Amino acid sequence: MTGWKSLQDMVVLSKPLPRLEAPDKVAGRAKYTQDMHPKGMLYGGLLVSPHPAARVLNIDASKVRRLPGVKAVLTDVHPTGTVRYAGEEIAAVAATSPEILEDALELFEVEYEVLPFVADIESAMQENAPRVFANRSNIRDARVRSEGDVDAGFANADAMVESEFRTQVQTHSTLETHGSMVYWDGDELVIYDSTQAVHGVREGIAKFLDMPVNKVRVICKHMGAGFGSKLQPGRYTAIAARLAKEADAPVKLMVTRKQDFLGYGNRPNSISKVKLAATKDGKLTAFYAKTYGTAGIGTNAGIRLPFIYDIPNWKHEHYDVFTNAGPARAFRAPGCPQASFVMEQLMDELAEKLNMDPLEFRLKNDSNPTRQKEWRLGAEKFGWKRRNSIPGADSGRYKRGMGLAASIWWPGGRGTKATMTIYPDGTLDIKCGTQDIGTGTRTYMAMVAAEELGIPMKRIRPMLGDSNFPKSGASGGSTTTPSVGPAIKNTAERAKSRLMELASRLWGVPVAELVWNGGGVQMKNNASKKLDWQELCQLLGTDPLEVHGEWVEGLSSRGVAGCQFAEVTVDTWTGRIQVNKILAVADCGLILNRLTTESQVNGAILQGISYALLEERHMDPSTGTMVNANYGDYKILGAKETPEIEVIFYDEPERGVIGIGEPPTIPTNAAIANAVYNATGVRMRELPMTPDRVLTALASRELAGKED
Amino acid sequence: MSKSNSSNKISRRSFLKGMGSGILSTATLTTGGLISKEAAARILGPEGETISGRTVITLKVNGKARRVAVEPRTTLLSALRDRLDITGPKEGCDRGHCGACTVLMDGKAVLACMTLAVDARGKDITTVEGLSQDDSLSPLQKAFVEKDGLMCGFCTPGLVVAATALLKENPNPSLDDIKEGLAGNLCRCGTYPKVFEAVQTAAKIMRKGG
Numbered sequence: 001m002t003g004w005k006s007l008q009d010m011v012v013l014s015k016p017l018p019r020l021e022a023p024d025k026v027a028g029r030a031k032y033t034q035d036m037h038p039k040g041m042l043y044g045g046l047l048v049s050p051h052p053a054a055r056v057l058n059i060d061a062s063k064v065r066r067l068p069g070v071k072a073v074l075t076d077v078h079p080t081g082t083v084r085y086a087g088e089e090i091a092a093v094a095a096t097s098p099e100i101l102e103d104a105l106e107l108f109e110v111e112y113e114v115l116p117f118v119a120d121i122e123s124a125m126q127e128n129a130p131r132v133f134a135n136r137s138n139i140r141d142a143r144v145r146s147e148g149d150v151d152a153g154f155a156n157a158d159a160m161v162e163s164e165f166r167t168q169v170q171t172h173s174t175l176e177t178h179g180s181m182v183y184w185d186g187d188e189l190v191i192y193d194s195t196q197a198v199h200g201v202r203e204g205i206a207k208f209l210d211m212p213v214n215k216v217r218v219i220c221k222h223m224g225a226g227f228g229s230k231l232q233p234g235r236y237t238a239i240a241a242r243l244a245k246e247a248d249a250p251v252k253l254m255v256t257r258k259q260d261f262l263g264y265g266n267r268p269n270s271i272s273k274v275k276l277a278a279t280k281d282g283k284l285t286a287f288y289a290k291t292y293g294t295a296g297i298g299t300n301a302g303i304r305l306p307f308i309y310d311i312p313n314w315k316h317e318h319y320d321v322f323t324n325a326g327p328a329r330a331f332r333a334p335g336c337p338q339a340s341f342v343m344e345q346l347m348d349e350l351a352e353k354l355n356m357d358p359l360e361f362r363l364k365n366d367s368n369p370t371r372q373k374e375w376r377l378g379a380e381k382f383g384w385k386r387r388n389s390i391p392g393a394d395s396g397r398y399k400r401g402m403g404l405a406a407s408i409w410w411p412g413g414r415g416t417k418a419t420m421t422i423y424p425d426g427t428l429d430i431k432c433g434t435q436d437i438g439t440g441t442r443t444y445m446a447m448v449a450a451e452e453l454g455i456p457m458k459r460i461r462p463m464l465g466d467s468n469f470p471k472s473g474a475s476g477g478s479t480t481t482p483s484v485g486p487a488i489k490n491t492a493e494r495a496k497s498r499l500m501e502l503a504s505r506l507w508g509v510p511v512a513e514l515v516w517n518g519g520g521v522q523m524k525n526n527a528s529k530k531l532d533w534q535e536l537c538q539l540l541g542t543d544p545l546e547v548h549g550e551w552v553e554g555l556s557s558r559g560v561a562g563c564q565f566a567e568v569t570v571d572t573w574t575g576r577i578q579v580n581k582i583l584a585v586a587d588c589g590l591i592l593n594r595l596t597t598e599s600q601v602n603g604a605i606l607q608g609i610s611y612a613l614l615e616e617r618h619m620d621p622s623t624g625t626m627v628n629a630n631y632g633d634y635k636i637l638g639a640k641e642t643p644e645i646e647v648i649f650y651d652e653p654e655r656g657v658i659g660i661g662e663p664p665t666i667p668t669n670a671a672i673a674n675a676v677y678n679a680t681g682v683r684m685r686e687l688p689m690t691p692d693r694v695l696t697a698l699a700s701r702e703l704a705g706k707e708d
Numbered sequence: 709m710s711k712s713n714s715s716n717k718i719s720r721r722s723f724l725k726g727m728g729s730g731i732l733s734t735a736t737l738t739t740g741g742l743i744s745k746e747a748a749a750r751i752l753g754p755e756g757e758t759i760s761g762r763t764v765i766t767l768k769v770n771g772k773a774r775r776v777a778v779e780p781r782t783t784l785l786s787a788l789r790d791r792l793d794i795t796g797p798k799e800g801c802d803r804g805h806c807g808a809c810t811v812l813m814d815g816k817a818v819l820a821c822m823t824l825a826v827d828a829r830g831k832d833i834t835t836v837e838g839l840s841q842d843d844s845l846s847p848l849q850k851a852f853v854e855k856d857g858l859m860c861g862f863c864t865p866g867l868v869v870a871a872t873a874l875l876k877e878n879p880n881p882s883l884d885d886i887k888e889g890l891a892g893n894l895c896r897c898g899t900y901p902k903v904f905e906a907v908q909t910a911a912k913i914m915r916k917g918g
Contacts (some may be wrong), residue, residue, distance in 0.1 A: 018853045018854055018856060019858075020854040021855065021861070022852070022856070022861075023843075023845060023849075023853055024859060025840070025858050025861030025865075026836075026840075026845060026849040026852045026853055026857075026861075026865075026868055027796070027837065027840045027845060027849060028794075028795070028796020028797070028835060028836035028837045028865045029796075030861055031795065032795075032862060034795075034799065035789070035795035036735065036796065037789075037790070037795070043790075046747075046886065097790070098782075098786055099781060099782065099791055100777050143802055172897055173896060174860075174862075175798070175800045175806065175808060175860070175862040175863050175894065175895070175896045176860075176862045177799075177825070222861060223861060223862075224860050224862030225860035225896050225897050226796070226858070226860075227896075255800075256802070257800070257802060257803070258800045331775075437860060438858075438859035438860030438861065438897050447720060451812070451860030516742060533714075556723060568750075578886060582794070582881050595856045596856060596859075598856070598858055599856050599897075599902055600859075600904075601858060602898055602899070602901050602902065603888070603897045603898035603899065604898070605898070606900065607898055610898075610904055628803065630799045630803055630805060631800070631803070631805035631806050632801075632803065632805045636894060636896065637898070638890075638891055638893075638894060638895075638900075639886070639888075639890040639900050639903075639904075640887045640888065640891050640894070641888040642887065642898075642900040642904075645901055667907050
């Protein structure tokens with residue numbers, strides 16, 4: 001194993017290259033799961049519970065079965081018959097056309113015993129609230145973590161701030177909903193799935209259907225995005241498989257947009273009661289947090305406090321709270337955007353109390369050496385000094401302000417295997433059971449191989465998204481690039497060795513006397529004795545060369561810093577926040593493809609703005625269901641809300657590959673909140689920062705001012 | 709404890725089906741999305757004939773006349789995707805919210821999920837597939853590729869079509885014009901900055917006659 005070349009020596013890697021599948025995507029040729037349409041395919045659909053809590057007493061599907069065009073019906077898809085959120089799968093049907101499917105779903109007659117429910121975290125936490133799970137309290141036992149002596153830490157402080165912050169439930173809302181197209185080939189099940197984990201889905205579905213793993217194949221060549229909600233096998237996939245079996249035909253089952261909102265993933269909310277203290281020279285001494293979050297009927301609604309700063313004494317008590325809502329799923333940097341909203345605002349409040357600049361205060365309490373440099377670099381590029389020294393100093397209707405916040409993540413590489421097949425005509429295939437969820441995996445697979453072997457990209461066919469390919473992990477936790485990149489490099493190195501052995505046998509000299517040069521082999525001490533790539537591959541005769549490789553230590557690393565700066569304009573008449581600019585200093589290690597990496601960071605920031613200003617799941621307290629389960633009422637950032645973004649890559653190629661998909665989405669909301677404070681002098685303690693909340697905050701300050 | 713039966717919600721399609729049998733309201737209806745007066749009225753067909761049940765119509769898609777069996781409630785999107793296997797236009801919401809299904813109808817960008825297939829008779833329909841010939845991408849498509857105006861790519865066909873319509877109307881758009889023109893297209897990956905670059909680059913090339 002050798003390390004990566006230096007940046008200056010790289011010919012292909014770390015350059016900005018368009019993604020290989022882009023021509024297919026811009027021309028509408030790329031086929032997603034939603035686009036699959038084999039001959040005889042049926043349209044599958046789910047009937048979901050309209051009630052947040054109910055017992056299913058009876059499902060009468062006789063009318064459904066009588067409808068011409070209905071080919072399969074399932075009424076036993078719910079495992080227990082006790083519904084705990086609106087959107088749970090109750091029955092399923094497969095029909096010959098989308099119209100018949102729609103009619104069929106309206107013909108089910110389901111008798112429910114409707115039960116009391118809790119729609120939101122507040123009602124779930126009340127005494128005598130209806131229980132989500134009959135035998136368990138809605139509030140789970142505390143998870144407590146601590147370090148040092150918190151009481152002493154607060155006692156020894158000169159200044160303290162105390163506050164409460166709230167963040168909302170955000171839904172993943174991938175543009176392609178969750179779903180699969182499946183067919184049976186004898187006793188083998190083939191699944192096209194919109195997934196972030198072809199191997200994981202294979203294992204999960206095999207288990208679910210009690211089938212041998214080797215009889216299940218999962219394919220995902222293109223998928224309409226995943227931000228964590230598509231990491232797990234879906235019940236809809238197993239249902240589609242059963243429908244396909246019953247009907248003896250392929251079945252496509254994509255959940256509807258509304259179903260997607262209700263049941264297939266969200267980021268938990270958070271309520272944080274927090275205290276932070278420091279000495280008068282600006283050293284943090286103690287932090288305390290009591291937090292609550294709901295993951296619906298699921299768990300892991302935690303928030304990653306105390307975030308990034310050096311705090312010698314801290315304690316964090318967290319309580320998951322059950323509600324009658326769809327279970328949360330991992331969502332881009334789980335627990336972190338919430339933590340940045342809380343801690344970065346507390347830091348600003350404490351800095352103000354100590355009469356210190358927020359940046360200076362952070363530099364005193366952030367021992368990460370990379371971020372120390374990034375803070376300074378970002379502040380200089382952004383013109384941090386231009387900032388209002390007095391919050392809310394702008395006169396008039398429009399007020400401008402600046403804020404900052406930090407990023408963190410812990411991605412690293414892990415077990416990934418790959419196969420390279422080199423054909424006698426000089427072309428080659430790389431197979432890896434990873435997936436490209438829009439992150440450019442396919443493209444850098446070819447780039448790594450091209451760089452290592454010294455051959456043109458066009459000879460290389462990178463293949464992924466198939467569970468028949470060597471195992472790679474799920475595309476989550478920003479682990480894909482630091483896993484797949486090194487695995488491809490290792491495989492290419494082994495291919496080089498094998499090809500050099502061929503030359504060594506041909507020339508009757510030891511391999512040690514040979515050297516790899518520009519896509520071919522030559523004698524170390526006789527540059528005229530050489531074989532180029534084409535000649536080398538011809539030595540294979542008629543047998544392709546197959547080489548296996550895997551992820552190895554030393555080519556990737558974990559641990560990410562990073563920081564962001566935001567400038568906003570607040571319209572104090574309408575309460576509208578306009579983000580003028582975000583500057584991100586992104587921790588990137590060795591960048592494999594500069595163009596697609598930039599896109600990743602842009603996307604993370606834009607999702608961060610969307611989380612900060614727009615997105616919020618609204619649960620109706622009277623019906624216990626999500627009232628804005630559509631793209632019209634659930635607001636997501638669009639073209640018009642997209643501000644200027646400047647990304648500064650803080651290159652550290654010597655660290656090898658690290659993941660970048662998640663970290664840049666963490667600080668954006670907090671940088672904006674701090675900028676709003678700097679603009680208006682008003683602290684936003686609840687996400688999203690919608691105009692009504694901004695106006696309320698502005699008004700309450702004015703009222704407070706009048707009372708003074 | 710109360711008991712309830714699953715409600716037969718009125719969906720857009722079933723509502724339209726009902727309308728096909730004579731309830732021709734001219735109001736703007738909200739059943740999750742909006743139905744225009746025009747769309748509702750035309751269920752009778754351009755010559756006033758009543759369409760009901762399964763019917764075979766001809767659609768002109770990407771320059772070719774295609775015969776397709778639809779129902780009055782069948783959307784243009786479903787006709788394209790489910791009947792003709794033209795899957796460039798994507799279904800993101802089926803409610804006219806996300807723009808992933810955008811196609812050109814007589815040169816104008818329309819949402820195929822909010823257009824009934826029967827209303828598309830006699831119109832020139834161009835999907836993203838019709839913007840390139842064989843392997844030759846349009847200057848705009850090329851710019852999307854080069855500037856990385858896509859990530860997962862699911863919204864891309866809609867964005868490419870919407871941007872094509874925008875450049876036809878305004879060959880020299882400002883950044884704000886571009887944002888306005890693409891405001892109806894949702895990209896969950898957040899590719900917008902690169903999309904703006906792609907549209908600006910393509911505009912420049914197209915003005916030079918490239």
